[in-house]
Amino acid sequence: MSLRFAVLPLFLAASVEAAGFSGQINLEQRQFLHDGLEGQDKSQTSLVIEPEWYTEWQDGDARLTIQPFLRLDSMDDERTHADLREFMYLQLIDDYEFRIGVGKVFWGVTESIHLVDVINQTDNVESVDGEQKLGQPMISLTAVKDWGTLTGFVLPYFRERTFAGKDGRLRPPLPVNDNARYESSAGQEHIDGSLRYSHYFGDWDIGASFFKGTNREPYFLPGSTSLTPYYAQMEQTSVDIQGIFGSWLLKLEALYRDSLENHSAAVTGFEYTIVGAFETYWDIGLIAEYQYDSRSESLNQNNLFLGARFAMNDIDGTEVLVGVSQDLDNSQESTGRVEASARINNNWKWRANAWWFNADKLDSPLYFARKDDFIELALEYYF
Incomplete structure (x- = not known):
C-alpha cells in the first residue's frame, strides 16, 4: 500500500522513554458442513x-x-x-x-x-x-x-x-x-x-x-x-x-x-444484564435489536436480532455469545452465530465460532451462502 505522506521523519529526533512489543499468533481451522456451490x-x-x-x-x-x-x-x-x-x-x-x-x-x-x-x-x-x-x-x-x-x-x-x-x-x-x-x-x-x-x-x-x-x-x-x-x-x-x-x-x-442510490437505515434495541444468574457468578446479557434498511434488496431491510451473552466470570474469562437474525418478511431466511472463548493460561487462549445461513429464494441476498454453514476453531498465542 502506497502512502502520499510520510510520518517517520517526525520521530527521528525523539528521545524514546518507553517501548513495548506484543502481539498474537493464531492457528485457525474452519470446517464447512457442505461442499461449496x-x-x-x-x-x-x-x-x-x-x-x-x-x-x-x-x-x-x-x-x-x-x-x-x-x-x-x-x-x-x-x-x-x-x-x-x-x-x-x-x-x-x-x-x-x-x-x-x-x-x-x-x-x-x-x-x-x-x-x-x-x-x-x-x-x-x-x-x-x-x-x-x-x-x-x-x-x-x-x-x-x-x-x-x-x-x-x-x-x-x-x-x-x-x-x-x-x-x-x-x-x-x-x-x-x-x-x-x-x-x-x-x-x-x-x-x-x-x-x-x-x-x-x-x-x-x-x-x-x-x-x-x-x-x-x-x-x-x-x-x-x-x-x-x-x-x-x-x-x-x-x-x-x-x-x-x-x-x-x-x-x-x-x-x-x-x-x-439514496437510502436510510437504522438498528435499535436493548441489552438487559442479569447479574448472578441462577445463583451463580454468571452474568447473562439478553439482547434484542430491530434492523431496518429502506433498500428492499438489503440483508437487513426488516430483521429482528435476538441474542444472549454469557460471561462466566471465572478465572479463564469464559464468554459465550449466541444470536439469531430473522427476516420478518420471510420465515425461511435467517442467520445465526455462536461465539465462545476462554483463556488456557497467561499466553494461550481458545476460540470457537459457528455460523449458519438459511435462505430459500433466488433473489435473497443470503441465497449464495446457503451451503456455507461452518464451525471455526482457533488456538491463539499472545506474547
Whole structure:
C-alpha cells in the first residue's frame, strides 16, 4: 500500500522513554458442513500473525504504534494477505489530540450490525460480521472539551474491500475481480473527509457524524465470469446513541446516505444484564435489536436480532455469545452465530465460532451462502 505522506521523519529526533512489543499468533481451522456451490473444499486452515510495537516519549504525550497483519490461508489465495493495520503517530497537546499515519477508528453501539462505522474499509475475507477492518491512511485532530469531543478527519487514500477468491467460500456464484472502477476520476486518491461530535448527557452517550467521500460499500457491475466493484461517491449523516439505566442498555444507530442510490437505515434495541444468574457468578446479557434498511434488496431491510451473552466470570474469562437474525418478511431466511472463548493460561487462549445461513429464494441476498454453514476453531498465542 502506497502512502502520499510520510510520518517517520517526525520521530527521528525523539528521545524514546518507553517501548513495548506484543502481539498474537493464531492457528485457525474452519470446517464447512457442505461442499461449496462452486466445488470449493470443506476444510480451510489459516495462520495469523499480528505483532504490535509501540514507543512513547514526552512523558507519554507522544506515541508511535505499529501493527502489521499477515494471514496465510490453505484454501483461498485472496484470503492470504498482509495489511498494515496501524502505523500511527499520536501527539497530545493540552486538550487536543493530533494523529497522522495509518489507523483504525470504530464508531457504533449496537451488537448485530454497525451501521455508522464508516472510516475504515471492511476486510471482508476476515470475518462474516464485517468487524475486521483494513488500516486507513488518515490525519485527524480531536478537541476534548467540556462541551464534548469533536474530531475532524482527512482521509487521503481509499482502501478497496477484500473479497474471497475463486476457490474461497462465502462468495457469490461469480467471484469479485480486482479491476475496481470509481465514480471519481481521482480513484483511490480521492481525498475524503469526516467530522464527528460526541458527548455524555446524563445517562446518554450521543454521537453525530458526517462523512463525504468514497463509499466504502461497493456496487457491483456484472460480467460473464466475474463481478466488478464500483465505488461511488457518497455523503452520509449518522447518529449513534446509548443510554445506561441500571441493568439496561438502550441503543440506536441510524443514518441517511446519499450515493448512487439514496437510502436510510437504522438498528435499535436493548441489552438487559442479569447479574448472578441462577445463583451463580454468571452474568447473562439478553439482547434484542430491530434492523431496518429502506433498500428492499438489503440483508437487513426488516430483521429482528435476538441474542444472549454469557460471561462466566471465572478465572479463564469464559464468554459465550449466541444470536439469531430473522427476516420478518420471510420465515425461511435467517442467520445465526455462536461465539465462545476462554483463556488456557497467561499466553494461550481458545476460540470457537459457528455460523449458519438459511435462505430459500433466488433473489435473497443470503441465497449464495446457503451451503456455507461452518464451525471455526482457533488456538491463539499472545506474547
